[in-house]
Amino acid sequence: MPTYILEGDRAVPVPRGPVLIAIAERSGAALTTGVRLVARAGDRPAAVFDAGHDQIVVTDIPAPVTISIAAPDGMAVSADSDYVITATVEDGSGDPQVVVVPSVRAAGLESMGVLVLTPIGDTVSVARVPGGVASLALTGLARDAQVAARRMVRADQLPDGHAVSPSLVVDGSASMLPWISSGAVGRAVDAVVGVCDVIAPGITLTCQIEGHSPQAVSAADPSTLGARVTAALEGVPLARGFSFESASPEGAARNAVRYVVTDAVPTSLPRDAEGQGPSRIHLVVLGDPLAAQLQPDPHLSMTVIPEFGAEGDWRPDDLVAVVGSLIAPHLATTN
Structure with a gap:
């Protein structure tokens, strides 16, 4: 049974004929969430035979057919979903050809295009839906933030031309100690990681701690970046103050945005490399619900995170x- 793994922009030609499309949980568990496969030829349903809730047969492919994963109406794919999609074609030899998409993460979306079947002479080209970058396999709070961001964008990532180049800076001054100890810094970092997978697909963040001993913190598993930043802050002396200028490296791309996790709003902003205006900064201010009223520059974006709950734990609404x-700010640029 010839089997082809479909990754990146690879396309696999198979004999022209009915194509059996199947979906399964990557873990091997049974599908229980009502997720189904949908086939469309342009703006119309394609000719299919329903072989069960986890299989369809595309019986006729006179024009390109898009195969999508769809959640039940009004719902979204669950946060912990990871699917394997297979396309199987009989070629008359009794040894079918199988094309496999090994991992599809559609968490938080109502639907997601997966495959395109394109007729080319006596063959059908099987390829991934063009565009986009594979999402990170996140866990914990980072995954929850990723899923929430996908629901707001209504896609797994921003449209082409709207993605940004993010960086992350954490205030390493002594006033941050309560937020380090409570886990608030780690949670803020993880939330930024999840959002950045949607607004900057393919980017793995490194966090720059600015304080008494500046250092860069990275994580092989992006879901653990918050914990690693917290551990790094706990392991060094904290500084007396935070130099906001350090959060604005020279030579930043024009689509750059710097997330700065801190506990206070600065009185001034660094300028961009040409001195033409403020650098694109997004402050993540911990603990001060009045911080947004102190916003010093209209070009500055800000997220204020008050202390949620007795121990700082976040509820889903938080x-x-x-x-x-x-x-x-990124949704505004796509409308």
């Missing part, structure tokens, strides 16, 4: 509010 604020 997470949605934080993610909504983090992603709002």
Whole structure:
């Protein structure tokens, strides 16, 4: 049974004929969430035979057919979903050809295009839906923020031409100690990681701690960046103050945005490399609900994270509010 793994922009030609499309949980568990496969030829349903809730047969492909994963009406794909999609074609030899998409993460979306079947002479080209970058496989709070951001964008990432180049800076001054100890800094970092996978697909963030001992913190698993930043802050002396100028490196791309996690609003902003205006900064201010009223520059965007709950734990509504604020400036550019 010839089997082809479909990754990136690879396309696999298979004999022209009915194509069996199947969906399964990557974990091997049974589908229980009502997710189904949908086939469309342009703006019309394609000719299919329903072989069960996890299989369809595309019986006729006179024009390109798009295969999508769809959640039940009014719902979204669950946050912990990871699917395998297969396309199987019999070529008359008794040894079918199988094309496999090994991982599809549609969490937070109502639907997501996966495959395009394109007729070319006596063959059908099987390829991934063009465009986009594979999403990070996040866990914990970072995954929850990623899913919330996807729901707001209504896609797994921003449209072409709207993605940004993010960087992340954390205030390493002594006044941050309560927020480090409570876990608030780590949670803020994880929320930024999840949002950045949607607004800057393919980017793995490194966090720059600015304080007594400036250092860059990275994580092989982006979901653990918040914990690693917290550990780094706990392991060094904290500074007396935070130099905001350090959050504005020279030579930043024009689509750059710097997320700065701090506990106070600065009185002035760094200028861009040409001195023509403020650098694109998004402050993430911990603990001060009045911070937004002190916003010093109209070009500055800001997310204020008050202390949620007795121990700073975030409820689902808290997470949605934080993610909504983090992603709002980018939603505005796509409308």
